[in-house]
Amino acid sequence: MSVTRVILPKLGLTMDEGRLIAWHKKEGERVEKGEVLFEIETDKANMEIEASASGIVRRILLPADASAPVATVIALIADTADEPLPASVAPAPSPLARNDSPAGTGPPLAGAAVGAEASDRVRSSPAARKRAQELGVDINLVRGTGPGGRVGLEDVEAAAALPAPSPSTSALSAASGGKREPLTRMRRAVAEAMTRSAREAPQFSISRDVDMTRANAKREAAGVSYTDLIVAAAATALRAHPRLRSRFDGDAIVMSQKIDVGLAIALDAGLIVPVLRDADRKSLGSLREEREALETAVRSGHARGDAFGGAAITVSNLGTFGVDRFTAIVNPPEASILAVGRVADRVVVVNGSPAVRQVVSLTLTVDHRVADGADAARYLADVAKDLES
Known part of the structure; x- marks a missing residue:
């Protein structure tokens, strides 16, 4: 047997x-x-x-x-x-x-505060989670009637029909008068990782404005996004900069042989970073297809385990939120993260005359234990050169 x-x-x-x-x-x-x-x-x-x-x-x-x-x-x-x-x-x-299951059983409930028993680990179907978002229902407060307490579409819709909770049942902080919201598992993981990064890794950041006028023409011709262009440029430039694709490991620096790029995606529950594998060896069209598939998978809660971990660098793009520039914190155990602002029309000097160009601000944050300012500057210059050519 x-x-x-x-x-x-x-x-x-x-x-x-x-x-x-x-x-x-x-x-x-x-x-x-x-x-x-x-x-x-x-x-x-x-x-x-x-x-x-x-x-x-x-x-x-x-x-x-x-x-x-x-x-x-x-x-x-x-x-x-x-x-x-x-x-x-x-x-x-x-x-x-x-x-980890809470004690007690009963009919579906929503709107009633559950205090310390509120679970951020509710089992639910993708359809139920989507419907809960549409109806403004906190799925953590819905008790499922499916197998093992799983929350289904019917449970969410039944919960939405119930009256809203009275103020007396809300979880209020006696000290501040504000609502106390327990950390979700994802939010807790983000908090721990970022705290560890800030505490253990001395970090510095450098910024550079990049003319995206030519890149925009390439983007429109290929039918891809700005994120796809920047991921491709960041990955290609890493070939010549092994320090920027390394991680600090006690008494050694470990340089990654593969160039996998993490992509920061904001969810309601927190930040998640799936990984685009071998990003330096893929066409823009392939990168777009893989990125879209990853985004769909993580937003629906059906990403595979091999979609995470092992990135050489992470790209975080807040340009879609109208942010001009920002500084990100390194995502451990990686040693660098590239923060991307919005692409906007700016007046610049070209050959001694003012001209309107589409410009983006890139900010690179690096673990100083792994690389120095000159290393980061040379790498960011190569990223800019790729995008501007």
Whole structure:
């Protein structure tokens, strides 16, 4: 008999544990390789995990709503349904696994404050999350009637029909009179990462205005976005600047051989950074397609685990929000991040005469332990040269 151990996967460099949201198969049911077997929640997103082998789900070792360290064996798949499992492949659940589900059950509720029991880990379908946004319903306050308490479309719509909560049921801070909002898992992860970055990595920033007039013509001809152009330029320039695609590791600097570019995307729950793989080797059209696919996946909560981690640099574009320039904080363990402002018409001097040009402000922030100001200046100059040529 062949037995496959299903483990809790590591979906990012900083992931130490994950929370299992739901099983898509029950014990005794058959699963095919490549079929979604379970969903887990990380600090980045909810992710569907596919079965690595076909067979019968013989044992589930980690229940839904429980957390466990990565690499924990959480289920067993065998090629037979009745043959006894060998004792050597049937471990007991990890003692570190813990159940995170709140106590108590009841009918769907919305609008009622749940105080300390408010969960930022509500299991819900993509359709339910989208509908909740449309109706202005806080999905964290909706109790699901689906399997394992999963929130469905009907639960959200039923919740929207209920009256709004009275002020007496709101979670108010006695000291300030303001509402106390618990951190979501994603917001907590962002807070911890940025605090660690600011505390551990001495950072400096340099800025440069770039003439995007020619780049804009190229953008229109290729049918791509400004972000695509800047990601391509940032990735191509990294080939000649290994320091800027490095990370600090104790007593050494580790230089990445691959040029993967992280793309900062703002969600309601916080900031998420999926990664464009081998960005320096792809055409503008391929970069656009991959970026659009990544954005769709992360916004719907269906990004795969391999969509995160391992970037050599991150690009953060707030130009779409009308921001002229800003300074970003390095996303650890990376050593650099490129902040992009809006492309706007500006009057500049060209050959001694005033002229209107489309200009963008790029601000590069760098971990000073890895690179110096001159390194950063040369790299940013190459990015600008690529965009202006």
